[in-house]
Amino acid sequence: MDKNVLQSIAGVEIYPLISLAIFFLFFLGLLLYVVRANRQHLRSMSEMPLLSDEEIQQHLNHDVIC
Template structure:
């Protein structure tokens, strides 16, 4: 049933191509960002979850 509906849509073959091009461009942009990103920014992002955990554990600690 769905196969017949999709076959009746004009220019249906162009949508998978558009989707692939969008994905490929996004992937290339991401690769470019990874190879050109500043190492300090990567280190800061890498340590971010640990810093958040330290802040939360210190704020939850009860003073003696």
């Protein structure tokens, strides 16, 4: 039954190509973000869960200034 329903939709063959393109572009964008990311910022963000509230404020203030 589902096969008959999908075959009755005009232009249904384009949807898998659109979904593949969206999938590819999303991960390409994610890859570009990771490659171009500021390593120092990522390092300070990864250390934040281990810091006290005062140290976090100091890091955030330092990031805003720089």
